[in-house]
Amino acid sequence: MKVKFWGVRGSIPTPQSSVQIKQKIKRILRKISEKQLHDLPAINRYIDTLSPVEAGTIGGNTACIEVRADNQLIIFDMGSGIKNLGNAIMKNDQKTEGLDIHIFLTHTHWDHMIGFPFFSPAFFPSNTLHFYSGHPNLKERLEVQQDYRFFPVALNQMGSKKEFIQLEHNSSINIGNVKITNFPLYHPGGSFGYRVDYGGKSFVYATDSEYKDLSGKNTKNHIEFFRHADLLVFDAQYTFEEAIHKEDWGHSSALVGIDFSVQADVKRLALFHHEPERDDFEIENILKKSIDYGNINYPDKKLEVFLAIEGLEVNL
């Protein structure tokens, strides 16, 4: 199973500003000077070693994740990141007989569906889009987003065939040999987590979720849902302090993700739904503090914690 991040930001697309880009350039030039690198090949080699935080970006597009397993093309959420995914599909996958594309939505807040009108495979009559949602009336919600008052092209003007499947809560569905189970999460308007099981590997996508009561009785079901996941993508929009102050805003923190991951024996934890008010270095700082928290509180556990970064691919 391959998991690729196309949009990792929460709430609103967040491009890098000129000020942020200039800061990164100055920082890199300072380091080049400190290292006394003078010839261009050496400078290029050094730049190639830098992380996306230092010499690129964590990414400004909102939630979208691609999963490939058993030759199936499965997408989770249609934030602004789905535009670039659509272009990649057109370049690498599109064939005359058409594609079956399976799209699971956690919920229909804008940051999880605004990219869809720009998803180019949706314009081809040979393609079939299968939409899955735990919420009712998904078709109507997408039609409203593309009402002529808000967007020039209506949903029914996008040429692809479309099928809408409303999922029963806590149920599983098979796409080929890939099993996908949903799980209701606490979020304004409701959100759904998804667990993908295939070939002995598992991926859990649990974004836009607040965990108000962390006593054992209330976390038991979540821990079972996350149990032994090879990769858990977790809503880490807030710091732990912010999560306390922003009760009922519907988001969580990296530290809660670490606690859950340890209790559920998760192998790898990806921090996701990054706060748009934070720059890349501040987000990286949250990662560093989270790793410290894990090392201090769970010194014997082997949990890998990392940032979900646009373009990152994880093979399970």
Ligand SMILES: [Zn+2]
């Ligand atoms: Zn969101």
Ligand SMILES: [Zn+2]
């Ligand atoms: Zn939301």
